[in-house]
Every structure is written in C-alpha cells, then in structure tokens.
Amino acid sequence: MPAFKCHVCGGESATDQFVSEVMDVEGRRVMVQHIPAQVCNRCSETSISRETTERIRLLVHGAGSPVRTVPLEVFELA
Ligand SMILES: [Zn+2]
Known part of the structure; x- marks a missing residue:
C-alpha cells in the first residue's frame, strides 16, 4: 500500500x-x-481509492442490485 497522505490535514x-x-x-x-x-x-x-471509486460507480449505475431498501430520514441544519 502506498504511503498515506491526507489531502485535508496532511496527516x-x-x-x-x-x-x-x-x-x-x-x-x-x-x-x-x-x-x-x-x-x-x-x-x-x-x-477511497480511485479503483474503489470506479467500482462503486459501476455498481450504482446498474452493474449491481441493491441488497435492500430502507427508509431514509433527512435532516437539514437550518
Ligand atoms: Zn487528515
């Protein structure tokens, strides 16, 4: 695994x-x-790695099926 470098804090x-x-x-x-x-x-x-991001993109754009559907409560900080 390549050395990690946080793009936010540099950790x-x-x-x-x-x-x-x-x-x-x-x-x-x-x-x-x-x-x-x-x-x-x-x-x-x-x-998240570039490779994993690509796998997610393919998955949610039709290569996979959801394992389940759940209700989603949406909050907004006014
Ligand atoms: Zn960080």
Whole structure:
C-alpha cells in the first residue's frame, strides 16, 4: 500500500476501515455499504481509492442490485 497522505490535514497515518457512503445517482439517493477506505488518524477524513471509486460507480449505475431498501430520514441544519 502506498504511503498515506491526507489531502485535508496532511496527516500521514490512517486506519483501514469499511465505511458507508450516501450518494445521489440520477436523482435517486443510494447508500453503498462496506466500502474499503482509509480513515485519517488525525482528522477522520475518509479516503477511497480511485479503483474503489470506479467500482462503486459501476455498481450504482446498474452493474449491481441493491441488497435492500430502507427508509431514509433527512435532516437539514437550518
Ligand atoms: Zn487528515
């Protein structure tokens, strides 16, 4: 694995974790779970590799099917 360098705080250590991301895809809001990511030990910024990002893009644009549908509560900080 190449040396980690946080693009937010410049921290150089991270922990490999699985994260969930919510994203908008053609007007739908979808969640992708179990994304392998590096989480900065200093500021908790999540970094997802280019390869993984591409896999997610293919998945949510039709290569995969959702494992389930859940209601989503949306909050807005006014
Ligand atoms: Zn950081």
